[in-house]
Structure formats: structure tokens, C-alpha cells
Amino acid sequence: MYLHTPRLLVRNFTASDLEAFLAYRNDSAVAKYQSWSVPYPREMGAALIAEMKDVHAPKQGEWLQLALELKETGALIGDMAFCIKDDDVRQAVIGFTIASAYWKKGFATEALSTLLDYLFEDIDMHRVTADCDTENVGSWKTLEKLGFRREAHFVESLLIGKEYTSEYHYGLLQREWRAKSR
Numbered sequence: 001m002y003l004h005t006p007r008l009l010v011r012n013f014t015a016s017d018l019e020a021f022l023a024y025r026n027d028s029a030v031a032k033y034q035s036w037s038v039p040y041p042r043e044m045g046a047a048l049i050a051e052m053k054d055v056h057a058p059k060q061g062e063w064l065q066l067a068l069e070l071k072e073t074g075a076l077i078g079d080m081a082f083c084i085k086d087d088d089v090r091q092a093v094i095g096f097t098i099a100s101a102y103w104k105k106g107f108a109t110e111a112l113s114t115l116l117d118y119l120f121e122d123i124d125m126h127r128v129t130a131d132c133d134t135e136n137v138g139s140w141k142t143l144e145k146l147g148f149r150r151e152a153h154f155v156e157s158l159l160i161g162k163e164y165t166s167e168y169h170y171g172l173l174q175r176e177w178r179a180k181s182r
């Protein structure tokens, strides 16, 4: 699977991505609000890459995780993922990660814009959703910049380690994306 943005090649993971993938998964700034904890085991990274490297089309109910390669250098700078909901073939959830050395350079916005074009225009999603920790300012600012609407604020709803954290849920409709892209 290949998608292009001006600066990025969005592609399947390959075995040679492992070291760069482990490097940003083991960065505590990157992991702070994510579902994994540091240290992130090498075996888990290798298993994830092995699972993702030959997936060429989305399967309902399963996450498809894509590598983000910087065209200029060939470096792996992050990944993004989507999952078409089990109970609705026209709704998808997205997730995204950029290595900290590349933060605040517009890469998440650029990658996700292309993913949203793919989801809404190529495979006709009706609605795309995302959620994040309320303290993950970079995440919700990125979502709002892309046009996502904050639809819920769940208070102390998610147990991370020993602490309950709060979450924002965001949604974006196909017609809203089209109106924004016009």
C-alpha cells in the first residue's frame, strides 16, 4: 500500500524499519499518552512489523498501521493507523505517532490529510473518529487543525498505570472533510 504526501511516502512497514520504530516507541515523550509503556519490547515491535508488512488492503475490525518515510532521507519518522469499525463498514478510527525529533514541522497534519483523503474519497468512509488524553495538546491541536470536532470529554475515564486520565473524543464527517478540502 502506498500513499504520497509532498514530503512523505506512506507505505507498509518492512523488516528494516525495526530499529527506527523501536527508537521512537522507546522515547518516553512519544509514549507518554500512548497505549504502550517504555521499555517497549523488541519482540513486540518485530511482531507488529511482521504482521503489518504484507497487509495491502484494510480488513474490517483490524488495525492497519502504515509507516511514514521521509522522502528526502528515507528515514522512518513515525506511523499512522486506522481501523474500520466492526459494526459499521463506513466508520473508521485513526491513530498516529511522529518521532519527537520531527515534531511541530507539520508532518502529522500532512500525513493525516492524505489518510483522510484516502478514507473519505477512496474507500468512502462516512465518519472518522479519534480520541486522545486531554493533556495531549499536540494530538488534539492536530485533530482540530484537520477539522475534527470535539464531541466528548470523558473525565477520569481511562486507567493508565495507577492513574485515571481524562479523554477527548473527536469526530469528522465525509461532507465536512469535503467542504474543508474545497
Ligand SMILES: CC(C)(COP(=O)(O)OP(=O)(O)OC[C@H]1O[C@@H](n2cnc3c(N)ncnc32)[C@H](O)[C@@H]1OP(=O)(O)O)[C@@H](O)C(=O)NCCC(=O)NCCS
Pocket (backbone or CB within 6 Å): 029, 030, 031, 033, 034, 095, 096, 097, 098, 099, 102, 103, 104, 105, 106, 107, 108, 109, 110, 131, 132, 133, 136, 137, 138, 139, 141, 142, 145
Ligand atoms: C501528536 C503528534 C502526532 C503531533 O505531530 P506533529 O507532526 O508535531 O504535528 P503538526 O506539526 O502537524 O502540528 C499540528 C498542530 O498542532 C500543534 N502542536 C503540535 N504539537 C504540539 C504541542 N506539543 N503543543 C502544542 N501544540 C502542538 C502545532 O503547532 C500545529 O498547530 P499550528 O499549525 O496551529 O501551529 C506528535 O506530538 C506525537 O507523535 N506525539 C506522541 C504520540 C501521540 O501522542 N500521538 C497521538 C495519540 S492520540
